[in-house]
Each structure stands twice: as structure tokens, then as C-alpha cells.
Amino acid sequence: MKDIIVGVDIGATKMHIGAIKDSKIFKDLVIATSANAPEKQIIDELIEGIESLCGHDFVGIGIGVPGLIDEEQGIVYDLWNIPSWKEVYLKDSLEKHFKKPVRITNDANTFALGEKKYGQGKTYKNFVGVSLGTGYGTGIIINHELYSGTLSGAGELANIPYLDRTIEDYCSGKFFKLQYQREGAEVFEKAEQGDPEALKIFDEFGKHLAESLKLILYILSPEAIILGGSISRSFKYFEKSLMETINTFPFKRILKRVKIFPSAMPDVSVLGSAAMLDK
Template sequence: MGRKKKKFILGIDLGGTKILMGLFDRKFGLKKTVKLEMDGNRGEKFFFNKLIDGIEEVLEETGSDLSDLVTIGIGCPGIIDIYTGTVKVSSNVSFFKNYPLAEKLKAKLRVPVFIENDANAALFGEQQFGAARGHGEVVGVFLGTGIGGALIINGHLYRGVSGGAGEIGQTFLSIPSVSDFETTRLKVGALVGRNAIASEAGFLLLRQKCPHLLEEIGYNVKKIRSGALSRAIRAGDTALEDLIRSRSRWLGVALANVVNVLNPELVLLGGGMMEAMGKIILPEVRSGIEACALKPLMKALKVVPSRLKDNAVILGASKMACEILKMTQK
């Protein structure tokens, strides 16, 4: 009897508050997704149990098992050594410090595992299948719990010397003081990410400026997610809309710096906040870029939304894992 033909590739998006898994066939047609709540601060045992449970669930629901998997590709926030599958540091999972994630999963599952920064995986997915297809000079920005960024230069992902290129969320909009708190507070991610928005929205709640958001979540700031913000804005919470618009313009100003340095042809905006409020965010980001970028560079620039949306990371990670596996098998 011949060897069983492997049919599927598994893509995993390790987000700040959720894990999204997608099972793809060998032509990258999506067969099944599973979404799990996640808390990266509950320790290694909890994390691995959650991850393995999700993998088993997505396989069981498609009548398959681990022997059907060609490979697993994972998009993970942080600085990643893609050659060893080590997470050097990640803000979303407390024990990810020089952590050999690929090695541990491979030992557990007996399946090839490849790790990439989640923003890199998302932009690679968009280049292969989505809004960045056919473009060689691209800046990708992904608005989620924080702000993730990725770069395509000369048609290829640019990771930098240490694997951390593209981290626009770690750049500054103002000159920081010597205070560590002040330094952190002035970073783009701390001003524009969903956690930053949620903090400001909490103050608006206390000042009775968001009646529709208050009706949905009460004073529980932990429930301030992109969907809740979007629904409250549609219902008429204008103070919230003003907040989202102003912070989006700030992001545009930060991106103007990137445009002036790299002169890309495309700025691609994705992530959960874009999916929920893209019609508000995108024009404001474009306005901020136009106000501060060099005019000749703007003539060649397009600012576009993600086409793959929530599936960008899982699709990009799956495709990348397959390509790396092919190279290692030559």
C-alpha cells in the first residue's frame, strides 16, 4: 500500500486575544476555520492545551487527522527567527522569550512547523492572493490589539537583520522624555492601537459621551472591541467617531514618515479595526499621509484596504510554510 497522500495545510494566527485556525487544501482553498479566545498571560501549559485543542477541533470537523497535514504555518506577534522557529520576544504571550515554538510543536505533533511574524504573514498573504498582488513596493499596517507593520521591497518581504523590520507601532510621533512611561506613551502603537482607543473610549464613557456604547457594554472597558465601537458609532456616538478619525489621522502622519523614507507604491491597511471601521479609518489615514508626505511621492501612492481581511495571516502563513518546506526538501 502506498504512502497516504497529505491533503491539507494548517494556518494559525496567534492574536492578542484570539487564536484563528484555518485548514486549506493544497490549492489554498479554505476548508474550515476555528476561532478560540486566548490569554497569553496564563502560562505555557494553558497556551499549549488551547492550541492543541484548536488543532484537534479543526481536524475533527473536517474528518481528517495530523497525518493529513503537509505542514503548519503560524503567524505570531513579535520578533521571530524564521530559520529556527524561535520567538525572540512577543508582547502578547508572556513566556515567549527566545522560545522555540516551532521545535516544541513539531515534537508534539510530528508535523513540519514554520513561524513568521503575523504582520509579515498577513502582508505576504495579500501579496500572493489579495490587495498587494502584483506590487513590489508595499507598506502593510495591521490595526489590532496594537499596530503591526510589514514591508515588501523589490517584490520580497523585508525582515531586516534581526527579523524586526516594519514595526511602525514602535516608532514615535513626538520626542520622548527620559521617562520610561513617557517613552512608551508616545509610541504609535500606544496612541493608535485598539487598546489605546479602548482606554480613551473608557474616559468618554465616564464623561457620558457614548450612550450607545454604554448601553452595550456598561462600564466594562474589557468589552471595548472593534465590533462594539463600530456598532456604537453607527448608532450615533459621534464622540467615538471623532476619536477614531483623529487617531487615524495620527497614524497617517506616522505613515507619511515611512512614505518619505521608502517611497512605496502601496500602503495596505488591515486588521480587526479596519475590518470593523475601515470606511472611517482609511480616508483619515490617507488624509494624514497627504498632509505630511512629499507631494511627488504621493502621485505614485495608493492607500488600500486588505482584501483577505481576517484570513490574511492564516493564508499567508500557510503559503509561506509550503514554500519554505519545498526549499528545505530540495
């Protein structure tokens, strides 16, 4: 169909492929990422997934990938969680196969793009989308446009040193594993049951996350910070400690204006991938 766009969110454990029409995902598919497989095998599995969902009946493909991207050439570089992807000419491979345009950017950027075009980011001129999942990523919208920087690397706060490790180690799913040897989903389930230890863990997480958001306020001073990713669904359990810590930010007039809230769109990154072609 002429108006279908394929959106793809590639992660270390799964690839989420969606067929988007009229700004909505009307069918989708999730397949496992063969993260330790050779480069070509992973590309072939992505092609098979797209074909099983849509055949060749679409106008183009947008992809979000957790790494450095040459957006113009569509080259993916040095994915930590997919070791064989060192220098992957993904755009060329897919365009050669499907004969359709392909756009690629960092997956945190697709989250921000999705919020800007389809979600709560519509009303903001300048905002930052923060993805909280296996890792920590940020997508930056300035003057209504995505700012991705060189090799799609703008906003890579994850690797900034923090305490004895990095921001990502304390502000993503790694926090629960490194500090408490537990999965974030398990802590969430316990918090839902009112477990005091789980609630305390989320309270601590909120404090660490707030410190990273304060850096965003210092650097960009956006109108809003929108939280996404699996951990954002636990927002009610760390909102209090997050806001208490955010309120130590010294510029009170900025604090009065900035909005911090979780995304209301579970598949926003897939939509955001498609948004690169949905002009």
C-alpha cells in the first residue's frame, strides 16, 4: 500500500517491526535479535521479519539502532550489544533488497521523534526524551527539530562518570542488577504489592535519575523532559524522590517552567522510526 511506512526498533534482545498507516501501528511483529550472530545473519533476519509483516508493499523503512549512526550514509558503527556490527552499511543493504528509501538514527532519537510527531511532545518547541531501559539514552528536540549531532551521538550522557561508575549504571536497568542483583521487572512487581524494600529501591533510583536530569537542565534547559522505556512505567514509584532531588537545582525559575513526565505511548520508538519518512 502506498501510504504504509515500516518502523523498526532494533535492540539487543529483540527487533520490533511495525507497519504504520495514518500515524498508527496497525500491525506489528517482534522477533528475537540474534545478538551474537554474524552481521549478515542479523540483517537477513530483519529482512525476513519485514517481509513477513508487509512483503514489499510499503513506501519506506525507518530504523532506530542503539549506537553511532552515519545518518546520511546509513552506516551503523560499533554496537556494544551486537558485537558483529562494527561498520554495517544497513541502508545500502535494505535499499538494495527492497528498492525503497531507508532512514536510520539512534534509537533514543526515534523516541524523541515519536513524541514530537505523535505524542506529548507536539506542544513543545524544545524538549528532551530520555529512554530508560537496558541502557540510558537521550533524544534532543531543538526548535521543533531533532538535533542528533555527529554520528547521531548528541545527548550520550550515559557514559558520563557518576559516583563510582557511570550515569547509565545508576539510571537504567543496570542499577537494579549492579546494586541489588535483581531485575527491574521483579522490583516493579514487588513494588506493585507494596513491598517496602522494592519501594526503597525505586526511591533510591529516583534520586540518581534526578541527578542526570539536572545535567540536562544545565546543558539544554528544555521546556520538558519526557521519560520513556520500560522503567518509565514505574514512574509513580520514583516520582517523589526524583522531584525532591530535582528541586535542589539552583535556578528556580527554570524549575517552575520545566515539565517532567512519562510517555503515554508504549510503542513510540517504532512510530518515531517511521516519522523520519512521514513528512
